[in-house]
Amino acid sequence: MAIITISRGSYSKGKEVAEKVAAQLGYGCLSREVILDASDHYHIPEIKMIKAIHDAPSILERFGRGKLPFIAYYQSTLTRWVQKDNVVYHGLAGHIFLKGLPHVLKVRVIADLADRVASEMKREGVSEQEARTLILRDDQERRKWTQSLYGVDPWDSSLYDLVIHIHKFTVANAVDFICHAANLEQFRTTRESQQKMDDLALASQVKAALIVDHHLNVAVTSEYGNVLVYARADDRATHKLKEKAKTLSREIKGINNIEVHAGVSMPPDAL
C-alpha cells in the first residue's frame, strides 16, 4: 500500500507505464484530474492553471510571486487526492510536491530521444526536425520550471528511487519493476508515514487558503495537526493573519491548534 509518483518526459511511455501499474496493483491513477479539481476548487480557468504549472516562470514572474499561488493551489489539491493512499500519480512534479514522505515510491521513466521523436512524428504528423525541436523545447521548459521554483534538476537521478530507461526494457518490464518495488516493506504506509502525509496535506490546505486571502509571504508547517504559520508581515497584517487563522481552524478539518509567528525565520522544510 503506497503512493507511486511517475515522472516522465513527453512520449517516454510513462503514462502507459503508470496506467498499467495502477491496473496491476488495483490503485487509482491520477494526472489531469488534479488540475481540473484545482481549477474548479479555487475558481481559476483551467487554461491559466495549466499554463502556470507547466511553463517556466518568465523573468518578471521570477521577481514577483507570479506562479506561487497556483503552485500552492495545485499542491493542496494533489495532497488531498493522494492522502487516501493507493494512488499512482503521473502528473507534474509529484516527486517534489510529495518530498520527504517515506511511503512514496518516486520513479522516473525515460526513453531515447530518437524513439520519442519517432512517436511525436507519428502522432502529430510533423517532420523529424520539428518533432525534435518540440520535444527538446518541452524538456527545456520542464527543466527551467523545476530549477527556477525548486532549485533542482528533474534529470537528477538522486531525486528518484528508480529511473527506468525504456529502450532495452519494455513497458511491461518497467511495470514489473515498479510493482515489485511498491510492495517492498520500505514503501508500505505506516501510521507514522500516514501522519506525515496528513500533516503535509493539512499544511498545504492552510497555505492555499491563506494565499487565497492574499497572505503571500507565509510559510506553513504542521505536526500532528498543530499548525504553525510563519509570516513576514507588519503588525496590522499579522493581526489580520491571526484572525484568518482562527477562521481556518474552524473551516479546515484536522487542525488541533494553529499559531501565527511573525518576524521569526521560516524553517527550511516549511511549505
Place this chain on the structure above:
Amino acid sequence: MSVIIISSDFYQVGREIAKKTAEALGYTYLGREILGKVADKYHVPESKLAQALDESPSLIGMSSKLQNRYLAYIQEAALTELLKDNMVCQGLAAHLYVLGVSHVLRARALSDSEKLAQQWASQEGVSLKKARKLLDRRKNLRRRWSMDAFNLDETDPSQYDLVISLSQIDQGEAVKIITETVSYRRFSPMTYSIKCMEDRELASRVLAALLEKFPDVRVRANGGTLVVETTALKREKRKRAEVIKKIAGSIPGVEYVEVHVINDIFRQAAESFR
C-alpha cells in the same frame, strides 16, 4: 550468460553491490584488482592507473595525454576480460566505453547522500553542513572527470538501463533487482552483440598500441577492418599512415587498416609563422 556493468556515485558502494551481484549469480567480479596486471603489462605504476580512473587531468597532476593512455590500457584489459561473458564489472569506468552492446546491462546505484554525510561528519569530526558540501564537491569532481575522460556525463540517467537510489531501497534489494533483470532474454548474448563486443575489444587493443606514438588517434573496428583517424602535417601524412598501418597490422585479429589523416591546421599555421 551476460555482462553487468555497475556504476555508482561512490566507488565503495558500487563495489559492494557488484560483488554481491556476482556472488548471487555465480559470475566473475571484475574490478580494480586487474590494475596490477595492466601495470605489469605496460610497465606503468599501478597507482598512476588508479589516479587516471579517479582524477581529472590538471597542471600539477596528470596530463590529459597521459591519462588517455592509461585509460586506454585499462580499457583494453577490461574489454578482454568482458569478452569471456558472465562478468560483473565495476570501478573500471566500463559504463563509459562499453556502449551499444545489447547483452550488457548497465546499472547505476546511487548512495544515500544524507546517510553518507552523517557518517563523514562523525568520522571526520566536521559539521553535517560541511560534510554535505564536501560530498557535493566530490560528486561534481566525478562528473567533471567523466566529461574530461570520455566526453560523457556519467550522471546522465540515459546512459544506463536502470538507476537505483539506495535512500529507500536497500543494497540487498538493489542486488535482487539487478540479478532478476539480467535474466531477461534481451540480455542474452547474440551473434551481433558478441561481434560488437569483439570489435570494441580489437579497437581498444589497437588504440593501446598506437597511443604512445600518436596521442590523438581514434580507432574503430568492424570485423577485422580498422579505421584509424589521426591528424598530421601535409608532408607527414604518408609516413604517419605507413607507421600506423605497420603497428596496427601486427596486432592479432587485424585484417585491413584504413588510415584517415586529417590536416593538422594548427601545427601548419604555427609552422608558417616561423
